Amino acid sequence: MNKKVALIVFIIFSCILVSTALTLRPFGEPRSTEMDDYIIENAQNETGANNAVTSVVFDYRGFDTLGEATVLFTAVAGVLLVLRRYAHE
Amino acid sequence: MIYNIPYIAVAALIMIGLYAILFKRNLIKIVIGITILESGVNLFLITLGYRKNAVAPIYTNLPEGTSIPEGMTLPVPQALTLTSIVIGVAVLALMLAISIQIYKKYRTLDVAKIRRLKG
Amino acid sequence: MNEPSKIVKTIASIIFPFIIVYGLYIIVHGHLTPGGGFQGGAVTASGIVLLLVAFGSAEIAKKIKESHLSILESVGALSFISLALLGLSTAFFYNFLAGSNFIFGRIPPFGSNPGDMNTGGVLPLMNISVGLKVIAGLFAVVLILSFVARAKEGRRK
Numbered sequence: 001m002n003k004k005v006a007l008i009v010f011i012i013f014s015c016i017l018v019s020t021a022l023t024l025r026p027f028g029e030p031r032s033t034e035m036d037d038y039i040i041e042n043a044q045n046e047t048g049a050n051n052a053v054t055s056v057v058f059d060y061r062g063f064d065t066l067g068e069a070t071v072l073f074t075a076v077a078g079v080l081l082v083l084r085r086y087a088h089e
Numbered sequence: 090m091i092y093n094i095p096y097i098a099v100a101a102l103i104m105i106g107l108y109a110i111l112f113k114r115n116l117i118k119i120v121i122g123i124t125i126l127e128s129g130v131n132l133f134l135i136t137l138g139y140r141k142n143a144v145a146p147i148y149t150n151l152p153e154g155t156s157i158p159e160g161m162t163l164p165v166p167q168a169l170t171l172t173s174i175v176i177g178v179a180v181l182a183l184m185l186a187i188s189i190q191i192y193k194k195y196r197t198l199d200v201a202k203i204r205r206l207k208g
Numbered sequence: 209m210n211e212p213s214k215i216v217k218t219i220a221s222i223i224f225p226f227i228i229v230y231g232l233y234i235i236v237h238g239h240l241t242p243g244g245g246f247q248g249g250a251v252t253a254s255g256i257v258l259l260l261v262a263f264g265s266a267e268i269a270k271k272i273k274e275s276h277l278s279i280l281e282s283v284g285a286l287s288f289i290s291l292a293l294l295g296l297s298t299a300f301f302y303n304f305l306a307g308s309n310f311i312f313g314r315i316p317p318f319g320s321n322p323g324d325m326n327t328g329g330v331l332p333l334m335n336i337s338v339g340l341k342v343i344a345g346l347f348a349v350v351l352i353l354s355f356v357a358r359a360k361e362g363r364r365k
Contacts, residue, residue, distance in 0.1 A: 018097075028140060029141070040164065052147065069338065072341065078183050149240050150323075
């Protein structure tokens with residue numbers, strides 16, 4: 001019974017995925033680019049870096065990098081906590 | 090229809106990952122399925138930000154004749170994909186550590202035999 | 209398991225400095241070329257893990273303990289937070305070094321230019337602290353997993 005329900009859900013979901021992939025916008029034409037045009041034009045003036053992607057990661061969206069550093073720290077602390085009794089060799 | 094090939098690849102990766110999560114009984118195979126699913130999502134996120142015949146948004150030694158806002162790809166999806174990849178690595182490390190601990194306690198990696206919570 | 213042969217040990221100690229220099233180059237030049245803290249940290253951690261695989265975990269564990277790696281990772285995280293808090297007079301995460309004539313404060317001219325290391329504001333310092341955090345974190349995880357493998361086959365008889 002569980003296998004049949006899983007099979008039906010999987011087939012419906014894969015039909016939705018394939019039909020979405022075929023009818024999306026053509027690859028290479030994004031719809032609205034005002035925010036990215038502003039970032040490309042003014043990243044050298046405001047941050048002083050040549051790399052627009054690094055200035056987005058650390059300056060325009062620094063909060064996301066702070067959250068990602070926290071997740072990395074928590075995962076490493078969790079691994080060292082789960083396997084604690086092998087650490088004192 | 091032939092120009093949507095990256096989106097078809099994304100759909101194939103997500104279907105393979107979902108099949109491995111739903112229909113396999115070994116714990117390591119389920120972890121590999123989660124990783125493939127996360128790779129598919131990262132690929133989708135980064136192919137949303139492409140412009141035709143454009144270069145990377147970096148000003149060091151640009152090739153000649155690129156127009157400044159319209160000849161470069163969008164930088165924001167690339168930044169979001171970076172964050173997502175690092176989070177995927179962290180989650181994979183934690184999943185493998187917990188599956189090592191499960192094997193130590195139950196002596197098997199079969200998902201159907203681990204269902205009952207022992208006291 | 210018998211220990212690795214002499215060829216593996218020799219080649220690994222020859223290749224190891226080049227990988228470390230390449231990874232540190234990617235971290236430090238993060239504001240001029242593609243790369244940055246996370247990417248360069250992953251490359252450098254792969255170089256150190258190569259040394260761990262070639263020499264066995266018993267010899268590496270004599271030199272580097274767990275507590276040193278914890279201290280390095282915490283130093284990286286704390287310096288990242290303090291760099292964000294130093295610009296609090298205007299906003300959190302404000303780039304207070306760009307435009308001022310302190311260490312990294314030059315503004316590059318608009319358009320294509322060969323990169324100058326003196327630019328970037330607070331970005332190279334953030335790249336270095338995040339790179340240190342990623343190196344220490346990934347190497348600590350692989351070191352713990354190698355201890356599990358060594359203890360497992362010593363006790364299973």
